[in-house]
Amino acid sequence: MNAPGTSRRWTPTPLIGGAVAVHAGALASLAVAPGAWPWAAGGVIASHLALTAAGLWPRSSLLGHNWTTLPESAGACIAITIDDGPDPDVTPRVLDLLDAHRARATFFCIGERVRAHPRIVEAIVARGHAVENHSQRHRHNFSLMGPRALRREIEAAQATIGEIAGTRPVFFRAPAGLRNPFLEPVLCGLGLHLASWTRRGFDTRAGDAALVARRLLNGLAARDILLVHDGHAAQAPDGAPVVLAALDAVLRAAADRGLATATLREAIAG
Ligand SMILES: [Zn+2]
Helix, strand or coil: CCCCCCCCCCCCCHHHHHHHHHHHHHHHHHHHCHHHHHHHHHHHHHHHHHHHHHHCCCCCCCCCCCECECCHHHCCEEEEEEECCCCCCHHHHHHHHHHHCCCCEEEEECHHHHHHCHHHHHHHHHCCCEEEECCCCCCCCHHHCCHHHHHHHHHHHHHHHHHHHCCCCCEECCHHHCCCCCHHHHHHHHCCEEECCCEECCCCCCCCHHHHHHHHHCCCCCCEEEEEECCCCCECCCCCEHHHHHHHHHHHHHHHCCCEECCHHHHHHC
């Protein structure tokens, strides 16, 4: 683990190295045997399909290192991660709930929302939680962006969050968890670590808090990283954001099992 914010050296994963080799081999074969073009094209297409599939699988490490659980040094801790905020209605209620359970969480915030609700971000930090980078605009075409656009999007959120939260993020989570092979070199350059999750509650779609809690608690164990949302939160039939009741159930169950909570930063600091 490098010091926060310092860039890391990018090393291609075997899948990316293999795709580069396929492209080089296809070019070389065309030079010596132009009639082999269908095979060369087939190889290139297959390697693109493999890279795309890896990027559509949020928990994969095929495109670069990806935190799906906490390191062993985290012991009997889990990490609650809360995406897509801050939200002026939901986030303050989530903060009160976390206080009631003496829990700490990691908020993956959207830069534009941080800019719109700076007081809420200050409250997140003042109450002992961490704010990390979930891109500046949370664009749905994020995984289709090239390296320059990715860097702009992520750097803008680094600057916004650094200014308002007082500390620059050290973790990044991709919008909807979707990525492409250009992301990891950009993250390395900015000193960011990619984090996904062990389990998610799909609480932006499900209006049933008990169902969301069951998904999150299915096999709950030390070092789990759980994902819920304070932004884009689905509502229960009574109008309450489902994240509140679901998170309450998760924190009760964690305490019953002797599991404490830690932010991602605390967990990797060991
Ligand atoms: Zn998101």
